[in-house]
Amino acid sequence: MLDPLIILIALAGGLLSRALGLPALLGYLAAGFLLHETNIDAGPMLHNLANIGVTLLLFTIGLKLAPAELLKTRVWGTTLLHMALMQALFTAVLWIAGVAMPGLALEISEMLIIAFALTFSSTVFVIQVMQEKGEMSSRHANLAIGILVIQDLAAVLFLSATKGTVPHIEALFLLLLWPLRVPVTRLMERAGHGELFTMFGLCLALGGAALFELVGIKGDLGALIIGALLAGTQKSKELYRNLMNFKDLFLVGFFLTIGLDGWPAEEALILALVLGVLALIKPLLYFPLMTWFHTAPRTALLSSSVLGNYSEFGLVVVAVAAQASWIDSEWASAISLAIATSFVLSSPINKRAHTLYRRYHDFWLRFESEKVSESRPDTSGVRIMVLGMGNIGTGAYDAIAEHHGREVLGVDLNERKREEHARKHRRVVIADASDPDFWIPVQLDEVELVLLALTHHQENMLVASLLTDLGYTGRIAAVVRFSEEARDLEKRGFSAFNLYAQAGAGFADHAAAQLQAEPR
Structure with missing residues (x-):
């Protein structure tokens, strides 16, 4: 069983990436592509780690979620407009690629599905980068995460549609979860602060995902909802801190599996690299949309810079569509490489975002809306x-x-x-x-x-x-x-x-x- 060896090589890749001043997740991706060249395949343990990692990621996002934030126009308005414009752009790029390289010619329905998969930004990447920079509590992190949550909800709705299933009638019983919030919170308090408390959180995340799967709803969405029901309490903050290290460990498996999927064919390889570069258009569009919806320029710039990439949900969308025979399964490897390329290009830009704002401060302020909500507070007489x-x-x-x-x-x-x-x-x-x-x-x-x-x-x-x-x-x-x-x-x-x-x-x-x- 080679999974332990794969994880050890991933550790080396993460340490090397960190030494170069890059996020550790890029090292995990590189390790995956390197291992693919040695014909090493991931075993079931690695795939299970990846699945648990994504579930815990969404659960921890739920623990920090403020539903009122999602209802703000600058969150849902920016998200929906950006996705629509990106959908049109990537559909056009895929059509042009099909004309230039006949081997990549697609039906319009196939182009729409692949373009849709490319409209998402990576929740995993954003959370990892924000945590490493210590900015998870910042305004720009809250805005970026709000946008990602709405994107993830759109992806979940698509996945439910592609499966051709609707939630079972028993799904109505999930409404009973809301009145259970108080007794569950009390149980969390009784669990203390040690390993029992952490185990309680893992059971809530994985058990909640399994419960939603039983009634025909995507389990990852269930983990997000369970976490959101518990958000806002002191114990939810403690649980968030306890689960972060577990989540990070399991997500190593996710990044490795992207690289282990291997390389696409030659023409698709060229297109994947082009698509990876085109991810840089995302922040160029996010910034004016955010400021148009009355977001302060600095918040808009820092949020935009971290969203300039493709999402792990894009892979899931493509894989499910391939299972439904809507697109060719080979597109999964092309999307994997496009995601990896976008991560590599997005990292240095995001790392320099604060410097860019300070250096070109007057330029960014030209985009400031008159109704910007972040007013200057009174600091007079302060020592x-x-x-x-x-x-x-x-x-x-x-x-x-x-x-x-x-x-x-x-x-x-x-x-x-x-x-x-x-x-x-x-x-x-x-x-x-x-x-x-x-x-x-x-x-x-x-x-x-x-x-x-x-x-x-x-x-x-x-x-x-x-x-x-x-x-x-x-x-x-x-x-x-x-x-x-x-x-x-x-x-x-x-x-x-x-x-x-x-x-x-x-x-x-x-x-x-x-x-x-x-x-x-």
Whole structure:
């Protein structure tokens, strides 16, 4: 059984890709194509890992999903218009290819199906890249994921249609899942925080997918819906963190299987490479559509850059259509190569997106709508800023505000907590600290201290570097969880508070205070 060897080679490919400054998933793809040349075939274990990975991916997306976000015009309007325009473009490209290379001539129905498969962007790629950059909580990540969810729903509807099946009458019982939300959440709380809790999450994801399959609905959609039903609770956030590593491990199998599918025929190979390059048109169209729907230029640019690729769902659409004898099965390998090419080209563009925005800032602002919803918050009279108002940031804010009052400002992206902060008289604004436009009205020469308590180390580093570039000369302190993160910050002249290493000292201070207190 060669699957363990395949995974080991994938690990080497991922490490090499990371060393070159590229996402690890490109190394997995390259390993798959390399293994194909050695005539090594994936066994059932690898395919099972790939399937579980996609299911867990959609479940974790559901855990972070905000249904209200999907109902915004800038999300569904951008998605539907973009898909329609891309459908027309790729249909025309396939027709031209058929005229230039008669061996690739297709019927109009075949062209429409393949073009439809190319309209999606990759959920797997976007999530992986956003996680590596520490931007999963950002506005542009929320917008990109909202667009991807609508695309995935369109793909699921197509897959249901191609199977020629409709949901069973028993599917109506799935409506009972909503009232089960409260008891399931209570069970999650009883499961604690360890391996039992993680196992509970895996059972919800895989069991939910199996339940939907039983009633004639795509299992991956079921995993997404089950996750969305649990979204918004504290335990859902913890479950999301617990399952991320499992999801990443299983998705290695998915990227390997793309490469292991092999190379298409010569003419199809040329077309696949051309289609891979044409994926770069996607962000060029996404950006004006997003700004037209009143998205801030920076959010539009960063969202667009990460969506410039093709989707794993495109492979699924082509494979299912081939099973239904609607297209030739050889198109699967061509689409695989187009997806891989789009990943390679999309990575460096996405990596430089922040730099592109800062360098050509005035150009991007020309596209700003008058009704853009992201207004500039009030930052007057601020001397201390706390970036990230989670548990740690909020605790730091409360301690400092006792002495400095309104001179302390909290900054966070979580709009749902705005009212809670207001009730407790905290001065908190809803903004993206990594956005250069947020810092324009801030009097940086009056700010003495910036506390970084953002979700990820990469995000803390991004904001710290931005402040340095903007000429900030005050003090910067950041929360870290690992010693290498502390070294990374201190090397750049920033102060680091190691949450785990220094928590013991804080606990000792608390215990000493208890000893000095009067006995009860």
